[in-house]
Amino acid sequence: MTAIPPRARMPVPEALARPNVVAPQPYSLPTPTRFRLSNGAKGLAYDLPGQYVLSVRMAIPMPLRVEPREVEGVATIMARTLDEGTARHTSVAFARLLERRGVAIGCGVGDSGLSVELDVAKHNLAYGLDLLRQCLAEPAFPEDEVARQIATRLAEIEQERSVASHRAAAEFAATFFDPDARAARPVGGTADTVAAISREAVVAFHARHVAPAEATVVVAGDLAGLDVVSEVEATLGQWQTPAGYLSPGPWQPTLLAEDRARIVVVDRPGSVQTELMVGAPGPDRHHPKGWAPYPLLGFLVGGSPTARIDTVLREDKGYTYGIRSTFRPRRRGGIFVTAGSVRSEVSSDALRLLLDVLDGGRDGFTSDEVDQAAQFLVLTAPSRYATADTIADEAASLSYDGLDTEFTSRNLGEVARMDADRAGAAYREFVDGRWTVVLVGDAAGFVADVRALGRGDVTVVPN
Amino acid sequence: MVDISYPICERILPNGLRVIVSQDRTVPSVTVNLWVKVGSRDEVPGRTGFAHLFEHLMFQGSANVASGEHFSALMAVGGRLNATTWFDRTNYFETVPKGAMELALWLEADRHSRLLEALTQENLDNQRDVVKEEKRQRYDNAPYGHALRDVYATLFPEGHPYHHPTIGSMEDLEAATLEDVHAFYTRHYGPNNSVLTLVGDVSPEEGFAAVEKYFGPLPPSAVPREEGRMPPLPPLAGPVRLERVESVPNDRLYIAFRLPADATPEFHAVGLALDAIGGLSSSRLVEHLVRQDQVVTGLTAHPMGFAGGVSLGLISADVSAGVDPSEVERAICAELERFAETGPTEIELESAISETERAWLSALASHDDRADHISHYAALHDDPAYINTFLNQLRSVSAEHVRAAAARYLTPSSRAVVAYLVAHDDQAEASDAKDASDASDAEMIVEESA
Structure with a gap:
């Protein structure tokens, strides 16, 4: 067992000044x-x-x-x-x-x-x-x-x-x-x-x-x-529509469980990690106040290693490889869901910190955070929608909502104009501190600590 | 048949950095893709997992960049970015709006030569923890999570650079000191051990000038990887097997072979053989074992191309409930023997080539993936234009060539089998590897289960 022998480093000259970024032209998705x-x-x-x-x-x-x-x-x-x-x-x-x-x-x-x-x-x-x-x-x-x-x-x-x-x-x-x-x-x-x-x-x-x-x-x-x-x-x-075809009719809202704000632990003895999933109701794409704030909020709360959640749980604590949040639209209503895994020993502390970050969003977001997230979503669009499959997937998935990629372009325009007030209000509209929490892991190691957090009734179920 | 000819312009800077520019103005963005010729194969015993740990540390700041700023600075101007580590290399890449290309190059240049100023014990400790969670998430807490590690260890001999997985050993990472990681960086990172590709809305002149500006002043500080350090590794001389009895949902067999190195005519031929045998929905094993006999619920076969004298061919089969896995293994071996005698039919060869063609064209559809392919073949095979010539190479492979490659590389007598078997109530979970009654021709490897 030998380490690599140390070696003298060659001198490296000072870096040049950080270059400025030239703003790109406005972008719309291709017109079909x-x-x-x-x-x-x-x-x-x-x-x-x-x-x-x-x-x-x-x-x-x-x-x-x-x-x-x-x-x-x-x-x-x-x-x-x-x-x-x-x-x-x-x-x-x-x-x-x-x-x-x-x-x-x-x-x-x-x-x-x-x-x-x-x-x-x-x-x-x-x-x-x-x-x-x-x-x-x-x-x-x-x-x-x-x-x-x-x-x-x-x-x-x-x-x-x-x-x-x-x-x-x-x-x-x-x-x-x-x-x-x-x-x-x-x-x-x-x-x-x-x-x-x-x-x-x-x-x-x-x-x-x-x-x-x-x-x-x-x-x-x-x-x-x-x-x-x-x-x-x-x-x-x-291809002809058969005589017995039943039209699906308008989409119906999905009923939510009355007792959904609680904690369920799926017991998997011996797990070295605990999988966390935390969620609350969210909007759909036809939300009367607009869909635009929600992709942005998902991104700034839990969309990257520098988002709010990973800044604490990954980069500060080293508890996780990464935890992601997203607002997932359904046809009527939606879900705001956050998921990822943490090492078993820190399950309850990770849940506490995660809920604190999620609830903390109710106090609002800074203009810098909102601007950076908006820039990311708007400016990455040309390369995110550069290939045939991404455009086709986007158009097909929007068709279930009676929309097409014109919606995506319009939405990007709205994201570009987002400000912290609107983002904060949009977040508070759905996040009220009542969470559905699922933990999958070795219950014996953390269930008492999770109960002690006082964040909701805890039920343990078998795998 | 589609003939492709993406433009490829190349220049090697005086400090050794190989630069390739491929202009494509269909989208107003540029991908910056950097391959460093250091992967887990370059790690020494007792220091496994370093190449991958470095990939993480490269985001923790450098002389002029704060920790995490590489991500935040690029994302805020519309960059999408990441990095990955594999046996043969580590790659770093971002796709940015055209106007942010210089910022991306400036950030890459800073961490390419000026990382150590910012590499602290605190960063090291934090990212070591993150990597441990990555390992737990991907391998330790996933069914069959250690299967590929077992395949590498079973197929490649102890001490061979591909014997250990890229994630490495947590004990090694735990033991890593700041001096160790400094030494690793000093040895492997530098323009003379790297390839940089730009794809997108940039002309060769603009691209070369920008790269020269930010990377040109960097010294050729790395010890470049010695080419030819890994001699070819012939097929196994006899079958080898490893069995694990674990809490998995169903029995699964991994049947692995040593293949020739990637980007060679032999590799193309054996890749087409694997497709015809088990890689297509119309392939022989899928038709017989999945559709007809239904003794297997899912089956895949594919080559994994490596640069260092040997590659890996892998067939995996999910055994249907109530079916004896050794029966499945025998059927697969019988099909391999038949194929080695008769080779592919005309339709099988046509199908294997057509499917590879579509997959190759799809893989080149985006700037990011195209740049990654260009860097790959420039860095590991000295052939930056490979993306344009691969399909013609593939089409020139004959049925006899495919048969001969299968006869040499895909014979049952040179297989390594890793079997994950369902632990029943009367068996201790994660027990030792057990003897296999139906594998009397195989050398047994007995290892502790993880």
Whole structure:
């Protein structure tokens, strides 16, 4: 065991003066071409020169509460089986058709609906779009593939249970939302509901809830020389809404649990860290006083190693690798959530400090803090939205709220004009000191200290 | 087929700094990407984890920059930034609006040569704690968290630079003194051991002038990494295995192989073989084990390219509940043997190439990732234009070439297996590695579980 031998350092000249920064030009996200397909779907096309892989996204709104209670997770199984065989091709043959041309398709379900992704080199766009149409319009849902996706989901449930951050998120949802709300339970269903899913349930769910009528299609990338509207119409435009389709209707607010302001400890003996998740209600993007303060507040409270939380918990105390805060909009209402892990021995002190920082925001933020956070969000936008996939993802996710990237540009303008008064008032509107707290870790080591903090009733549950 | 030709202009400063500028005016930002040729492979016994610890310390201030100011100064003008450490290198990068490029270069230059003035015991102690939490979060408190560490230790011999993971040993970090970390910096950090790439809204003339201004005065203070220090490491002479019985959600097998060094025709060929065998949704193992027999719920196969004479090929399989993992292992070995005899079909080769093509184009889509790729191949393979030529190299690989590479590198007799097995109630949790009844051909490594 030898250390590296010491070595004389070469003299280093004095640094030059710190250079000034030249302010950039104002920025807006690229403007899309808006179109409508004959089947009713909305379309957005973004021409981004130099982006050779095109990103196609389709957002199909579908509130998860339409899943029958006894087979929750059926939407997820349906989504995962869409590209596992169609009327014309078996599962293996379909995978080969995709991969021979380097076409990637992915389908997943979130709490807003079915999100479909297609990434394809420019010259294969028509080919990829037709395969995507086949997935959506004529999936075969082969019995053995449905069974396989169910088995895979059951294994995944166990894997999620073993990952502290997943386990914390699941317990948080169960504590925060009203027990009757769909959002209180996992998007992909639980072991008993997933095991109860049949092929018939998958087929029926697809027929009732998956259709183009209220969907949005986004195509982003280098579109020079392509007639995108015609190509999309010739493929996805030919997908017809089935007769039995049930429109999702307007979004409903999700009920929250009356006793949500409490502390739940998920006991995992032997854990070397404790996962923390702390949350409160937040706004959605249609908040009457505007959405703009909230991305900024999330960033300045817990968006970087120099944000308020990590200044204390990481850079001063060394308790954590990093803790992050974000205001997460849902379709009606939202969540302000903070999460990260700390070493076991300091769990209760870390929670105390974290709640102090979060509550401390009620006293307001300095103009410097607000200006710096605003500058970050506004000035990073050109590079954050530089690629086909980021633009397409943004447009698709906003479509669930009836918005598109014009909202993002407008919102950035509002962020640029943010001042400390408005930011402080926006924070106080949602943060009232009542927190839902979940800790996943070795309860024996810290639960008494957490009780002694006096920050709410403490319940210990098994992993 | 897409032919790409990103502009690549290169200049080497008198102090040894290799500078590459790739102009792309589609977005009004510039990525500054710096690769330092120091990674965990350069660490000496008893001092593991230093390269990564340094990556953290580089954000704690330098002669003219306060602790944390590298982050705050750049973020406040619209910079996104971070750094990472791996076996072969440490990289530092920021993407900033064009008008902040000089500030980014000034900050990088300051910590590249003037870090030690600000490196205090307090910073060292704090970041050591942060790194410990990073290790606990990523490895100690995660199911299968130590699997890759086990793979490296099983596949590469004791004392080999890739034998230990980048996160290193906490005991070593604990023992680190301020003198140790000063010595590490003095040896490895300096313009003559680094590559700096600019990608974005900057012309080569502007870019070279700005880099020259801030980095030109720095002395060539590092001891540059000796090229050729790591000789090629041939495939394992016989199978090796390690089993851990732990609290994991399902049995998982990691089957690893020594591959040739990255950015070589042989590496491309064996990478395509891994795709055809298990890396694609239409690959053989996925079709047989995942779709047909359903003895595995998920399977991946991919190469991890390293520069130092050897790379790593990894197949991992999540074994379905109630299925004997040794049955899965036998099926994988049988498929490897078949592939080594017959090679890929035309469709398999076409698919593997097409998928790699799309992934490569996607990886070059953003300024930040493109800059990172340019620095990578300039720093480790002396080929800054590799991003433009890789796809043509890949397309020139023949089916016979793929078969021969698989026959040499992916044979069951040269596999290292790390098995994570579910601890049942009658087994002590985190027990010692146990004997494997179905692996009579394998040398057993017995290690204490973490």
